[in-house]
Amino acid sequence: MDVMEKLEILTASAKYDVACTSSGSDRKGQAGALGNTSAMGICHSFAADGRCISLLKVLMTNGCVYDCAYCINRKSNPIRRAAFTPEEIADITMQFYRRNYIEGLFLSSGIMRNPDYTTEQLISALELLRNVYHFNGYIHVKAIPGADDTLLSRLGLLADRMSVNIELPSQESLGRLAPDKSKVSILKPMGLITNRIKENRSDIVRYNHAPRFAPAGQSTQMIVGATPDTDYQILNLTEGLYHKYALKRVFFSAYTPVVEDSLLPALDTKPPLLREHRLYQADWLLRFYGFKANELLDEAVPNFNPLLDPKCSWAVNHREQFPVEINRAPYEMLLRVPGIGVRSAQRIVKARRAGSLDFHALKKLGVVLKRAQFFITCKDKPLEGLKVSEHTLLRSLMSGEQLALQQPQVEQLTLFDDFNLSALPAADGWDLLKKGAKA
Amino acid sequence: MFKPSALAYTYDGSFEGLLCCVFESYAWKEIPLAIHAEGGEIGLLLEAKWIETDKDKAARVLKSLPLRISREAEELVRLGFWSCAPEKEMLLLNFLYLGFKHGRKVMNMLADDTVNTLMKAVQQLRHEAHLYTGFVRFSVYGPVMAAVIEPQGYVLPVIQEHFCDRFQGESFMIYDQTHGAALIHEPGREAIVPLNGWTPPEPDETEESYRRLWTGFYHAIGIKERRNDRLRSSKMPKRYWKHMVEMNGSNGVPVLTAAQRKKALQPEVPETIIQLQSLDKKSAPQPST
Ligand code: SF4
Numbered sequence: 001m002d003v004m005e006k007l008e009i010l011t012a013s014a015k016y017d018v019a020c021t022s023s024g025s026d027r028k029g030q031a032g033a034l035g036n037t038s039a040m041g042i043c044h045s046f047a048a049d050g051r052c053i054s055l056l057k058v059l060m061t062n063g064c065v066y067d068c069a070y071c072i073n074r075k076s077n078p079i080r081r082a083a084f085t086p087e088e089i090a091d092i093t094m095q096f097y098r099r100n101y102i103e104g105l106f107l108s109s110g111i112m113r114n115p116d117y118t119t120e121q122l123i124s125a126l127e128l129l130r131n132v133y134h135f136n137g138y139i140h141v142k143a144i145p146g147a148d149d150t151l152l153s154r155l156g157l158l159a160d161r162m163s164v165n166i167e168l169p170s171q172e173s174l175g176r177l178a179p180d181k182s183k184v185s186i187l188k189p190m191g192l193i194t195n196r197i198k199e200n201r202s203d204i205v206r207y208n209h210a211p212r213f214a215p216a217g218q219s220t221q222m223i224v225g226a227t228p229d230t231d232y233q234i235l236n237l238t239e240g241l242y243h244k245y246a247l248k249r250v251f252f253s254a255y256t257p258v259v260e261d262s263l264l265p266a267l268d269t270k271p272p273l274l275r276e277h278r279l280y281q282a283d284w285l286l287r288f289y290g291f292k293a294n295e296l297l298d299e300a301v302p303n304f305n306p307l308l309d310p311k312c313s314w315a316v317n318h319r320e321q322f323p324v325e326i327n328r329a330p331y332e333m334l335l336r337v338p339g340i341g342v343r344s345a346q347r348i349v350k351a352r353r354a355g356s357l358d359f360h361a362l363k364k365l366g367v368v369l370k371r372a373q374f375f376i377t378c379k380d381k382p383l384e385g386l387k388v389s390e391h392t393l394l395r396s397l398m399s400g401e402q403l404a405l406q407q408p409q410v411e412q413l414t415l416f417d418d419f420n421l422s423a424l425p426a427a428d429g430w431d432l433l434k435k436g437a438k439a
Numbered sequence: 440m441f442k443p444s445a446l447a448y449t450y451d452g453s454f455e456g457l458l459c460c461v462f463e464s465y466a467w468k469e470i471p472l473a474i475h476a477e478g479g480e481i482g483l484l485l486e487a488k489w490i491e492t493d494k495d496k497a498a499r500v501l502k503s504l505p506l507r508i509s510r511e512a513e514e515l516v517r518l519g520f521w522s523c524a525p526e527k528e529m530l531l532l533n534f535l536y537l538g539f540k541h542g543r544k545v546m547n548m549l550a551d552d553t554v555n556t557l558m559k560a561v562q563q564l565r566h567e568a569h570l571y572t573g574f575v576r577f578s579v580y581g582p583v584m585a586a587v588i589e590p591q592g593y594v595l596p597v598i599q600e601h602f603c604d605r606f607q608g609e610s611f612m613i614y615d616q617t618h619g620a621a622l623i624h625e626p627g628r629e630a631i632v633p634l635n636g637w638t639p640p641e642p643d644e645t646e647e648s649y650r651r652l653w654t655g656f657y658h659a660i661g662i663k664e665r666r667n668d669r670l671r672s673s674k675m676p677k678r679y680w681k682h683m684v685e686m687n688g689s690n691g692v693p694v695l696t697a698a699q700r701k702k703a704l705q706p707e708v709p710e711t712i713i714q715l716q717s718l719d720k721k722s723a724p725q726p727s728t
Contacts, residue, residue, distance in 0.1 A: 050670025
């Protein structure tokens, strides 16, 4: 099998892992090494499904001795299997990185023989990449539940981020669909990683050159829609994970049926993309907007409204807290207004220091007035002509979420007119490039 | 104190030149109706006044920015000059009038039209530069690498530090076709130089094979049940595709059949298909409950 075929098989088997972020690590380049990392992360391309491609996301092997019902790589699924050698992984990563195709590597694997053996294979690929090829870019590696603590600790010293996937949001669901896994077996490595990251922080304070353990932290993923678990359960678990394990991110993956199984949704079921989207919105509200899971959902209403985003839902149910006065409301309250995001809230706080704001100004600051109008006043007055009936309110809030960013048309400009080839260095190799220049 | 006059300034298109326009405007207490770079469009009805670039005058204006406004304002003006805002020169001049009047407070006046437009233009430039940190595609030609970009704003100075740090051991060039300039880096040396027209050489076999691998990866990573062309185009606008291998851009590779690919790809590696059936059942771990 050639490398291309392997790459296609091992990518197709890895693609259901949704995490592709390269953020959280800020490391400068080093002499003699290739690469650096950028704190905010960089997307290098976008796949046909619109998802960011940042890392070379592949499995070491898609052969697996486990039989998780929802997984395309389960033992009993008759698909083509392949395996990379550590050399192949290191070579593709280096060559892709040099061409600026990727920000780094996201390496995961099916279970070969047992968790320890699998982890050893991951370690040897990463050691080759870091110590022999001197790769200094981003590495996200999957921690294999059930592997020995010492091995996991070694793995973490080679990676920027580690993740252990929760996969299913409850013990019952795990028991039914992933008989080889359990809540305990998943949470144990997660706890270990959390502790190692914490210890490492204090080591770094003491000795500046202490090796970094997963400096970009830890993340996890949950499959949504394969089991009857509610949004409330999922969101509560998410909140718990942020608090207890100091996770950087919790990812949600709308279940795409890949195998026929009586325990799972039928093969022609569409992935619940809107539900996934709502959960991500709620996740943002937890992380950046100061919301608590139980403010957004409860036992009585355990699932998100498909027609209203979670923040609008909350606002509509808490009309007693509105309207808020834009020129006086604290930042935390501005964040709770539908149509005001983190950026526009920050701009409002800044701009109102320079003078009081009216509705016209808000528009310029990026506030979506169509939604915000029902919840705010400017200089103690509501928007002129605003009629609030339940009907207009809901209709305005419901209207679709704009995905397409508007790119204003702009004219091109030329800063350099004269052609100046002599400025190119004379060293070897440049000649090749010079040939392409028009005389 | 300032009088609008039916004047258009013309300058050499350099940043120093623009600072001299600012100097001129203050020296004569006059507000031009337009400022044009040399060789650009000239308003028909306005009297044109040529502003000579004078290093000393430019330096005096530049020095006053952090002193009389703020460091952030100085950075905003520099970035604004690289942005592709329409009539950016007048925009910058108007911003400086406000800045010299209100001092550092001008940076908070986000609802003011001039400040707002300038900040949006700079935000757009920064955004485009950020996109290019990901979308630049190098081709490797023996010991050097090169990439072509066609940005709307002049992003090279904004992405310079990122690429020179990341690829500090490499010799590379990023050629900005829109602005006729190239960022050139060799270990220990870097510069942005004018370069008007450059055609990439033909890729060699190794280069082709990695382009093909990458294109294969690109197609394998998408989930077809989630296909969403609109979302993709909003995250990665079509105008960037032209120079991206995987989007069949100028250096793209045709998607070949598996058999053709097999021939094209060197070296062959031994078959390592893991046979499901051959997996040793005894070595399977105990469920870790
Ligand atoms: S252990 Fe991982 S790869 Fe193996 S079947 Fe379960 S989810 Fe799939």
